Amino acid sequence: MRLIYFDFPGRGEAIRDTLRLGGIPFEDARVNFAEFMVLRKEGRLPWDTLPVLELDDGTMLGQSNALLRWAGLRAGLIPPDPIDALRVDALLDNIEDYGTRISVSIRVTDDGLRAQLRAELTERWLPEWFDLLQRRILEAGHGWLAGKTLSIADLKAIHLIDKVTNGSLAGLRTDALQTFPVLAAWRAHVHEFRQEHKLP
Ligand SMILES: N[C@@H](CCC(=O)N[C@@H](CS)C(=O)NCC(=O)O)C(=O)O
Numbered sequence: 001m002r003l004i005y006f007d008f009p010g011r012g013e014a015i016r017d018t019l020r021l022g023g024i025p026f027e028d029a030r031v032n033f034a035e036f037m038v039l040r041k042e043g044r045l046p047w048d049t050l051p052v053l054e055l056d057d058g059t060m061l062g063q064s065n066a067l068l069r070w071a072g073l074r075a076g077l078i079p080p081d082p083i084d085a086l087r088v089d090a091l092l093d094n095i096e097d098y099g100t101r102i103s104v105s106i107r108v109t110d111d112g113l114r115a116q117l118r119a120e121l122t123e124r125w126l127p128e129w130f131d132l133l134q135r136r137i138l139e140a141g142h143g144w145l146a147g148k149t150l151s152i153a154d155l156k157a158i159h160l161i162d163k164v165t166n167g168s169l170a171g172l173r174t175d176a177l178q179t180f181p182v183l184a185a186w187r188a189h190v191h192e193f194r195q196e197h198k199l200p
Pocket of ligand 1: 050
């Protein structure tokens, strides 16, 4: 089985983390943009996008949240309580909603428009998102986004939160979590978990 994605965290890292945590053997296949375009032109990508999971018989499966849920079920990283599992699903959708706003600000070619989108992210969308996530953590009551233990929602969220606070995106603040102490504590908690489990 191969997980095919670009050589950055993006929509792939939570799936990689989950497969690793579940002890599910897979080949971590990383492609560049030219290789992605070849796969796409050959019609091998079911949704024309990455990530895809290629099964041993050549079947190609896509859509990152679907792959993450599939891996999460096998790895035991979806809460057993069906309502908590629904909460995890809702979080995956929510992370995509905000992730899309961030991706748009990466893909635009006009510098002025990019600066405007980054300002809107800093002033409105990111604080709004961080507040929503803090509310979820407080509601769940165990330091994770949903349920009693770390789930695929925490793994999906951490890579996007890191991306918007690690200084790699001009115009976004590296200290943006300073006014969100619950979320900052959650981030430390997830990083500790990843280190304890020797995730790269
Ligand atoms: N809803 C899809 C979105 C996939 C997607 O847009 N993937 C990006 C990389 S994160 C991609 O393939 N971009 C290349 C392109 O569309 O040109 C999913 O979650 O898998």
